[in-house]
Amino acid sequence: MTVRDRTPRIVIFDSGVGSLSIGAEIHALLPSLDLLYVMDRGGFPYGLWQEQALVEHICQKVHEVLRAQSADMLVMACNSASTAVLPALREQLSIPVVGVVPAIKPAAAHSRSRVIGLLATPGTVARPYTAKLIADFAPDCCVIPVGSAELAPAVEALFWHGDDAPQVWRGIAEQFHCHPRAAEMDTVVLACTHFPLVKDQLARQLPKLAWIDSGQAIARRVQQLLLDQGWQPTPVPGRQFLRLLGAREPSEVLSQRLGERGIVLSGH
Template sequence: MVAKALVENVRPDVFVIACNTASTLALAEVRAVLDIPVVGTVPAIKPAARLTETGTIGLLATPGTIRRAYTARLIEEFAGDKRVILHGSLELVKLAEAHARGEDVPPEAFAAAQAPLFEAPGGDEIDTVVLACTHFPLVRGQLIATAPRAVSYIDSGAAIARQTIRVLPARNESGGQGGTACLTSPPEREEATVRVLRRYGFPEVQFVAIEPIEMTSAPSAEP
């Protein structure tokens, strides 16, 4: 498994799956093969259910996260008495990545990417939107500015950070500022990714070679 090989090479104290889709697919499996704490990322449906006043929640995610049974179970468990309107957008992922690279993205592009959420039946009642992709909080300001009306946008980032701090060994004295990013492909092939990492506080980028792993079956790689 890639996660196990990465941990053996890098020796982290905590393994964070910083992706909703990957967490809904493989969180249990990763925890089963690693002997360090594993923190997953799942849509902030529970806090959204507490926050909504209209009882209608919007969920912005990738198409893959929208389709996962894990997401459906979260909704059933924590928002079973609410109306949850889902919209999967690969276009918003692309816009967030462009923004992260420092490119100028016109506001109307963000408006168009999130419009289907509010145009869906019942969308006019949405007062809380869950950003269920770790790309999307990067463009929270753009989404707020281009929403058809005032709504609350929430994500699980702060909760993930708190949980990561809780499970870190006491000896860890990192100030949480910057660090080294490890890529499983050579940095020269990932110039855009390296540029984003450096913009967000990771000046050092290293290549970690991981041997290919043969699998008899594998989950869909579609986001």
């Protein structure tokens, strides 16, 4: 049976709640899909792993998930992991694998001042792949990089425990303001899937900026891959499930946030 004949199931894989930002865009564009959000709590945060160890860890966990739950597509919803692990996953899996990369290209297209902020994990800021994206798609732009090791954990704490971290949001703004061309910056790339979840908090610290992430582009890519396989959307709404790795169950705070999104805990 192909995706022509049934509801496709998409696995959205991340070390934490970053999968929610990508899944929200996929669900908004393609509400008839079944989505399985996988949070690899035991691996969080991916940005601090050595590359080869990360590849081995994620491949093992992905195979573990797919043995328990068949899927039609895998979305690796993490910038830090995507550039490292996508080649191995695509070699090992028979289903399409979609990765997330920093949205440098749309940010450069949007910016009028040609001064762009890049907010990412330290690993993503340092990767040669990111430098190549800038060289290819924003060669005439001044890109101000801020590599934060604190922001993704702060987002996790907010979604799991309700812990607000105004000092972290302020700290991001202060790091951008240290750059001599910060006043010219008109666009910021959110190059970690956790970061769109606190876009409002960041925007209060850095107002009047455009905040650009990869979520909508990923949703369109998923749509195109399914259409290429002959899938046609239906009016029947899809289901959304969560599977936790390295944790038994979501906290009360996270359960409430999941419920607001129509996501239920998977039995697998």
